[in-house]
Amino acid sequence: MTDDTIHHNRCPLCHGSHLTHYLNATDHQASGRQFEIAQCHCCGLLFTQDAPAPDTIGQYYASESYLPHNNGRGSISLVYRVVRSVMFHKKNALIYRHQQHKGTLIDVGAGSGDFMAYMRRKGWNVKGCEQSEQARREAWRRCKMRLDGDVMTIQYSSASADVITSWHAIEHIHDQQGLWKRFHAWLKPDGLLVVAVPNCDSVDAHYYGSNWAAWDVPRHLWHFSIDTMTQLAVSHGFKLIDIKPLPLDAFYISLMSDPSKVKALVNGFRFTAQVLNDYKQASSLIYLFKKTL
Numbered sequence: 001m002t003d004d005t006i007h008h009n010r011c012p013l014c015h016g017s018h019l020t021h022y023l024n025a026t027d028h029q030a031s032g033r034q035f036e037i038a039q040c041h042c043c044g045l046l047f048t049q050d051a052p053a054p055d056t057i058g059q060y061y062a063s064e065s066y067l068p069h070n071n072g073r074g075s076i077s078l079v080y081r082v083v084r085s086v087m088f089h090k091k092n093a094l095i096y097r098h099q100q101h102k103g104t105l106i107d108v109g110a111g112s113g114d115f116m117a118y119m120r121r122k123g124w125n126v127k128g129c130e131q132s133e134q135a136r137r138e139a140w141r142r143c144k145m146r147l148d149g150d151v152m153t154i155q156y157s158s159a160s161a162d163v164i165t166s167w168h169a170i171e172h173i174h175d176q177q178g179l180w181k182r183f184h185a186w187l188k189p190d191g192l193l194v195v196a197v198p199n200c201d202s203v204d205a206h207y208y209g210s211n212w213a214a215w216d217v218p219r220h221l222w223h224f225s226i227d228t229m230t231q232l233a234v235s236h237g238f239k240l241i242d243i244k245p246l247p248l249d250a251f252y253i254s255l256m257s258d259p260s261k262v263k264a265l266v267n268g269f270r271f272t273a274q275v276l277n278d279y280k281q282a283s284s285l286i287y288l289f290k291k292t293l
């Protein structure tokens with residue numbers, strides 16, 4: 001694979017210049033190549049250094065085994081789909097707790113539209129976007145859901161969304177500053193922003209180290225902790241109102257990270273039990289934000 005790559009000399013979040021090596025992770029899905037994850041010593045942000053530029057990263061999504069849009073029949077795909085169904089119910093309940101008024105919901109990185117279809121059935125007016133053309137076609141075929149394309153070129157109306165959701169999507173997007181400006185512009189003054197991302201400070205991330213599947217380089221460009229996610233949101237006019245764990249992700253990520261599926265399941269239970277005591281160690285976290293400006 002030949003790439004145009006992006007090398008950061010300064011931290012993309014705080015512009016600090018003291019960047020150090022954190023670890024090397026391998027792309028097990030598409031290229032087999034190693035990528036460096038670097039850390040900013042000022043704000044703590046972890047990011048994929050020398051990641052492919054937007055016009056070349058598409059080739060790293062070409063593998064049919066890339067699970068988020070995959071509907072295969074393997075055991076991991078089955079676990080993924082069962083977990084996802086349970087989580088739709090929990091996500092809806094979480095949104096309702098903070099936003100009882102059912103208006104317009106925009107889902108950014110909608111995949112094949114299943115969450116949007118679920119929320120449409122719950123009475124929401126749904127819109128959404130998805131970079132992958134294959135996933136957009138799937139959304140239309142399965143759910144008759146018409147998705148928009150690239151989040152960075154869509155023109156949704158200002159202050160039109162009661163809720164914006166983005167489930168495991170923003171870590172794939174190069175231009176975080178542009179993305180968060182869009183979130184802020186699209187959301188109504190009292191709207192709710194819900195962002196879920198893997199947690200680089202999770203118990204499973206520390207256990208599996210460079211083999212942790214949620215590094216998912218080079219597709220994941222940013223690797224957020226509670227601290228760095230909060231800094232990013234605050235710098236764009238949001239305040240954090242709640243954080244919830246996605247504890248079942250520990251099973252999915254362990255199955256992806258561990259060569260032994262039995263050991264992965266044992267670890268999944270172990271990690272989930274640990275998260276019951278401390279949600280900050282969850283494999284993935286859901287962040288809920290409101291606007292401050």
Ligand SMILES: [Zn+2]
Pocket residue numbers: 011012013014015016040041042043044045
């Ligand atoms: Zn920084």
